[in-house]
Amino acid sequence: MLQVTKRPESLLDVKMHYCPGCGHGVAHRLVAEAMDELGIRERTVGVAPVGCAVFADHYFNCDMIQGPHGRGPAIATGIKRSRPGCVVFSYQGDGDLASIGMAETIHSAARSENITIIFINNAIYGMTGGQMAPTTLVGQKATTCPTGRDPRVNGYPIRVCELLAQIEGAKYLERTSVHTAANVLKAKKAVKKAFQCQLEGRGFSLVEIVSTCPTNMGLSPLDACKFVQEKMLPQYPLGVFKDIEGGKHDASRN
Amino acid sequence: MPTIKVDETRCKGCELCAAACARKCITMSTTFSATGYYPAVCCAPDRCTGCGLCYQVCPDLAITVFKEEKK
Amino acid sequence: MGEKLLMKGNDALAEGAVRAGCRFFAGYPITPQNEVPEYMSWRLPQAGGAFVQAESEVAAINMLYGAAATGTRSMTSSSSPGISLKQEGISYCAGADLPIFFANVVRGGPGLGNIAGAQGDYHQSVRGGGHGDYRTFVMAPNSVEEMGNFPRRCYEVAERYRVPAMILSDGVLGQMMEPLEFKFPEVDPKTLKAPDWALGECRGRKNRLVGSYDLNEGRLEILTVNRAQRYREIEEKEVVFESRQCEDAELVLVAYGVAARAAAAALKLARAEGIKAGLLRPITLWPFPKRQLLELAGRVKGFLVVEMSLGQMVEDVRLATEFRAPVHLHARPSGVTPTGEEILQKIKDVMKAGKGERACCK
Numbered sequence: 001m002l003q004v005t006k007r008p009e010s011l012l013d014v015k016m017h018y019c020p021g022c023g024h025g026v027a028h029r030l031v032a033e034a035m036d037e038l039g040i041r042e043r044t045v046g047v048a049p050v051g052c053a054v055f056a057d058h059y060f061n062c063d064m065i066q067g068p069h070g071r072g073p074a075i076a077t078g079i080k081r082s083r084p085g086c087v088v089f090s091y092q093g094d095g096d097l098a099s100i101g102m103a104e105t106i107h108s109a110a111r112s113e114n115i116t117i118i119f120i121n122n123a124i125y126g127m128t129g130g131q132m133a134p135t136t137l138v139g140q141k142a143t144t145c146p147t148g149r150d151p152r153v154n155g156y157p158i159r160v161c162e163l164l165a166q167i168e169g170a171k172y173l174e175r176t177s178v179h180t181a182a183n184v185l186k187a188k189k190a191v192k193k194a195f196q197c198q199l200e201g202r203g204f205s206l207v208e209i210v211s212t213c214p215t216n217m218g219l220s221p222l223d224a225c226k227f228v229q230e231k232m233l234p235q236y237p238l239g240v241f242k243d244i245e246g247g248k249h250d251a252s253r254n
Numbered sequence: 255m256p257t258i259k260v261d262e263t264r265c266k267g268c269e270l271c272a273a274a275c276a277r278k279c280i281t282m283s284t285t286f287s288a289t290g291y292y293p294a295v296c297c298a299p300d301r302c303t304g305c306g307l308c309y310q311v312c313p314d315l316a317i318t319v320f321k322e323e324k325k
Numbered sequence: 326m327g328e329k330l331l332m333k334g335n336d337a338l339a340e341g342a343v344r345a346g347c348r349f350f351a352g353y354p355i356t357p358q359n360e361v362p363e364y365m366s367w368r369l370p371q372a373g374g375a376f377v378q379a380e381s382e383v384a385a386i387n388m389l390y391g392a393a394a395t396g397t398r399s400m401t402s403s404s405s406p407g408i409s410l411k412q413e414g415i416s417y418c419a420g421a422d423l424p425i426f427f428a429n430v431v432r433g434g435p436g437l438g439n440i441a442g443a444q445g446d447y448h449q450s451v452r453g454g455g456h457g458d459y460r461t462f463v464m465a466p467n468s469v470e471e472m473g474n475f476p477r478r479c480y481e482v483a484e485r486y487r488v489p490a491m492i493l494s495d496g497v498l499g500q501m502m503e504p505l506e507f508k509f510p511e512v513d514p515k516t517l518k519a520p521d522w523a524l525g526e527c528r529g530r531k532n533r534l535v536g537s538y539d540l541n542e543g544r545l546e547i548l549t550v551n552r553a554q555r556y557r558e559i560e561e562k563e564v565v566f567e568s569r570q571c572e573d574a575e576l577v578l579v580a581y582g583v584a585a586r587a588a589a590a591a592l593k594l595a596r597a598e599g600i601k602a603g604l605l606r607p608i609t610l611w612p613f614p615k616r617q618l619l620e621l622a623g624r625v626k627g628f629l630v631v632e633m634s635l636g637q638m639v640e641d642v643r644l645a646t647e648f649r650a651p652v653h654l655h656a657r658p659s660g661v662t663p664t665g666e667e668i669l670q671k672i673k674d675v676m677k678a679g680k681g682e683r684a685c686c687k
Contacts, residue, residue: 001257001320005309016314020291021268025313042528047391048536057534063524065394066536068417071387074351074379078391081375082349082399083525104387107380181274181307214268221268 008032010041012061021221023122023211024053026178027187030209031089031118032060034192038199040087045079047072047090049097052126052213056091070101073108076115087198089116095125098134098158105164112169112203116194119160119206122213123232130216134158137235141218161208161241172197172205173241179212179228183238193243202244210236256304256321260294264316267291271308271317277301280308329506335360335402335499337473338428338492339368342400345477346512347426348374349399351388353381353407356440357496358430361402382407386414386427393423394535396523398480398514402428404496405446406437408454415489416455420537422522422552424483426476428492430499433660441660442497442583444633450493451611451641458549460556462490462563463610465581469503471608477509482563484520486555493610495633497583497662559612566614567606570596574603576672577621579642580631581607583662588631590665595672602672610638615645622646629653629675631668633661 007013010032018024035041041062048056050069057064067075072090080088097105097119108115124142125131132142132149135157139148149157164170172194176187187209194205210232212224219227258280265287271294272280281297294317296302304321332340339361342350350369352362362378369376375392379385385401392399403411408429418425431446433439450463462482464475475492483490524533539545567585569592571577580588585606595602605621607614622628627650630639635658643652655671657663 002323003318004304004321005306005317005319007315011315015264018313020266020313021270022313025315026311029315043526045395045524054538057536061532063527063533064536065391065421065524065534066538067387067390068413071384071390071414074384074387075391075394077377077384078349078351078388078393078399079395079524080391081377081388082392082395082397086395086525103380104384107384111377178311181310184310221270222273225270225273 008036010035010061012059014059016059017055018052019215021212021214021224022052023178023209023213024120026184027118027120027209027211028056028059030184030188030191031091033188034195035062037192038195040195040199043085044087044089045083047075047088049092051093051096053091053093053120054127070096070099071104072096072101073104073113073115073117077108077111077113080113080115087195089118089195091118092120093126094119094121094123094133094135098160106167109164109167109170109204109206112171114198114201114203116198117206118191119208120211121160121208121236122211124213124216126213126216137231140231157235159236161206164206165241169204170206170242171203171244175208175210175236175238175241177210177228177233177238179210179225210238255299256302256319257299258296258302258308259318259320260296261316261318262287262293263289264314265291265293266314267293268313269294270311270313274307274311276305276307277303327506329504331502331504332469332473333360333500333502334469334472334494335430336364337469337505338402338476338494339364341473341507342426342476343368343372343374344507344509344511345480346398346514346517347400347476348372348514349389349392349397350374350401351377351379351385352401352403353379353385355404355407357432357442357499358402358404358428360499361428361430382410383414386411389425389427390414390418390423393418393425394421394524396520398426400426400428400476402430404430404432405434408446408449412455415461416457416459417537418489419455419459419461420457421535422487423535424480424487425489426479426483426491427489428494431493431495439660440496442495442633442662443658443660444495444582444584445635445658446493447610447632447634447637450491451613459552460488460559460611462486462488462559463493464491464565465493465608465610466498467582467585467606469498469501470505472498473505474508477512482559486559488555488559493582495583563609564612564614565608566617567608568617569604571603571605571621573601575601575626576629576676577603577605577625578629578631578668579605579607579618579638581610581638584631584633587663587665587668591668591672594665594669600672600676613641613645618642618645619647622649625650627651627653627675629655629672631655631663633663634658
């Protein structure tokens with residue numbers, strides 16, 4: 001028999017701690033497969049966030065650093081500017097990237113840091129137990145908006161790709177999802193393209209992955225996928241928001 | 255014949271693979287695994303085409319897909 | 326090396342760091358330290374390093390966290406409110422055992438305060454500053470020459486013990502010009518041995534992790550206790566201080582940084598009047614020259630702490646001297662530099678009040 005699927009070398013052979021049906025596992029695999037296929041594992045440095053993916057530093061088989069909540073892009077900046085030969089990615093959730101770390105997100109894009117951000121948008125705070133996220137949908141229940149997000153009290157969700165698309169320094173932006181196999185395959189291509197953007201020295205790249213958090217959404221894994229399809233995708237439409245060719249980085253700035 | 259192998263120590267019984275399988279080859283076990291989940295099992299190996307969709311959606315990389323070697 | 330230069334304190338600090346091998350700087354504008362990032366913005370690219378003007382102090386310290394994790398000698402600088410913002414990141418660096426170097430060009434506080442030189446950040450510097458159990462190696466220069474020469478020592482101590490190291494300066498030292506000499510050969514970072522924990526290319530080795538968390542019960546305690554062993558070693562080996570005319574002194578002035586310059590002026594005036602005064606200037610604020618102070622406490626009539634804060638270092642002097650001699654305080658907080666004359670007056674008041682009387686905190 002021929003084994004046609006293989007655990008990527010860039011993902012350590014350990015059991016992950018994520019809840020059943022959580023999207024992080026698939027997202028991790030996609031990042032690892034991109035590293036394998038591009039042959040960059042041995043020169044990649046990853047930044048693990050605060051949140052459920054804090055343990056990502058124990059899953060990826062490359063050098064990893066774990067940093068304060070929201071500061072991934074700043075840490076990635078420090079690594080990339082000191083080691084321009086390394087491929088640097090920051091893996092972040094929605095609270096991390098779009099709430100406490102919004103300034104770092106926007107400014108690393110504005111500086112067009114030659115880094116890649118993997119942004120997991122599951123519309124909820126996971127690790128802390130289901131609080132309202134900057135991407136929580138209007139009407140969606142969370143532990144800090146128990147009757148549902150009310151825009152008059154809690155404001156509106158943020159669309160990160162649309163926001164970053166206005167920034168000149170953002171060179172590759174795509175929103176994908178992992179709630180169906182077909183979308184997983186598309187997300188895989190997007191992650192690889194984002195790393196390629198960095199390898200070509202084009203500047204800032206970000207892939208948003210609309211994902212599930214069955215535990216804190218209060219849904220079964222299958223219903224969480226349905227929630228993504230029916231509720232999240234209308235708010236967060238999938239697609240390429242930016243793919244700017246050229247604009248190669250001035251190597252001297254590194 | 256193409257087939258899949260489920261690593262029971264990694265499977266958390268989320269059922270995403272069963273839903274993703276176009277030919278309905280995957281079902282959930284009726285007995286607990288050692289880790290306390292009802293793991294996925296390939297219930298109809300004769301229908302499996304080795305398409306790998308189950309692998310794509312599995313968050314725990316618990317599924318390995320096999321195909322017959324071309325002679 | 327050997328060349329006499331005329332430089333501003335902040336410029337000397339920046340140049341000293343570059344000569345000590347600094348190749349990454351991230352900072353954010355705040356007075357009175359702006360010359361440091363300004364200098365670095367042209368000097369570092371010239372030296373083959375990288376300068377980033379960060380979007381905030383919070384981002385700057387985290388850029389440093391990333392750069393330091395690659396084993397690059399790096400630096401950030403700020404002034405009081407900005408250093409407060411950096412504390413979380415400093416705590417992460419301490420928890421991750423990263424040797425970082427930063428400078429606080431202190432201004433008057435609390436709050437927005439003012440932009441004059443002050444020493445109100447003493448406790449924040451020597452007690453940790455951020456959250457959790459950790460220590461920072463703190464050097465307090467009192468001249469432009471020391472501003473330029475201390476960064477090298479900070480890098481060496483930070484790397485040897487894998488701790489954060491800082492220079493606690495102030496607005497006066499940052500802004501004034503003085504002649505100086507860089508008293509060490511310029512360090513080429515390429516000649517430094519790459520640390521065995523640095524992130525980068527993992528070809529041919531196991532992947533490395535840098536981080537500050539451990540959720541396994543008891544394991545974090547082990548890490549923290551092991552780190553404390555290094556802290557003890559620093560306290561043992563890395564104390565630096567200056568002692569002037571303490572041999573026959575009845576009253577010893579204790580002051581650091583720019584306050585020590587005023588205290589030195591007062592010492593001169595006092596000696597001219599036949600008053601047997603001395604001066605002990607802690608150059609490292611942590612580790613603190615405890616042993617030297619305790620030794621003095623056995624033979625002097627008292628101490629007078631002069632500080633440009635409400636009375637912060639005075640607590641360390643009292644702890645170090647184990648209350649064996651009275652410790653008096655002359656405090657000028659929130660951006661006022663004391664004069665030699667006013668300190669002389671205080672010396673006279675203290676001497677008149679005599680031994681045994683507890684210090685008044687005025």
